[in-house]
Amino acid sequence: MYDVLIIGGGVTGAAISRELSRYHLKIALLEKEAELAFGVSKSNSGIIHPGTQNPPDSLKGKLCVQGNKLTRKLAKELGVHFEEVGELIVIFKEEEMAQLQKIKQDAETLGVGGLRIVDRQWLRENEPNLNPDALAALYAPTAGIISPYRWVYDLAENAAKNGVEIFLEHKVTSITKDGKNLRLNVSVSSGEEPRSSFAGSERTFLARYVINAAGLFADEVARMAGITDFVIKPRKGEEFLLDKKREHIVNHIIFPLPTPT
């Protein structure tokens, strides 16, 4: 029996469990994979976005700006390496300047600080390997980078130190009401080398509150609780990961001007 059960051990579940571990609550984090961060949180670009490229009235934009500030605070508290490298959105044609100005204006409305348009000369001096045809860029100094997997582990380890119980290879399969509480049926994976004495079995967890932090499966988990008003349609992309020896090719996070797609 728990006060709070958190479903999903990605960055969202880890951050929530760390925050709630400040309180006198019995909390558990349930993750279906063999390790934390094995969902999307293991394979992202590690950018702590400044808040540019979001509509000025969007919740995502507002949370992004807040999240950027909060990440610095949390990184300091947990001793995580956060590097404020800054971001450049680069244009190549004069006619793209209006779009760049619009991105700047929208971001300023959201409260992104320190934005400025830098010219070709600035780019030559600060990004010598950039295509010399680059005309200008929007510079957002508050953008930073962090190790995404380390980040999840630092948050979760701190939560665990504060008493949060972490269960790996625990997949929530159903949520039902049990009086005032919620009953979660959990299937425990046997894995190739079972580490748990519950390997290959079913377990039941009871909780006063359940938090859905199941990432791309959040709609599936919501449906277990009878919530059917949203569907996640994930898309796959590809990224190139360069050797660490190449890390000094650029000094900033570099984006092209966004297109509709």
Ligand SMILES: Cc1cc2nc3c(=O)[nH]c(=O)nc-3n(C[C@H](O)[C@H](O)[C@H](O)COP(=O)(O)OP(=O)(O)OC[C@H]3O[C@@H](n4cnc5c(N)ncnc54)[C@H](O)[C@@H]3O)c2cc1C
């Ligand atoms: C290629 C790529 C690049 C990205 N780059 C960036 C970036 O630079 N900066 C940025 O801010 N964001 C970036 N993102 C987005 C970012 O990675 C995600 O928004 C973030 O990781 C989502 O975290 P999460 O905890 O919500 O989900 P996840 O990390 O997916 O965690 C959800 C967890 O829930 C678990 N789970 C699911 N169902 C169940 C169940 N039934 N029972 C138990 N556990 C369950 C999953 O196994 C998973 O571990 C990028 C995404 C991609 C794909």
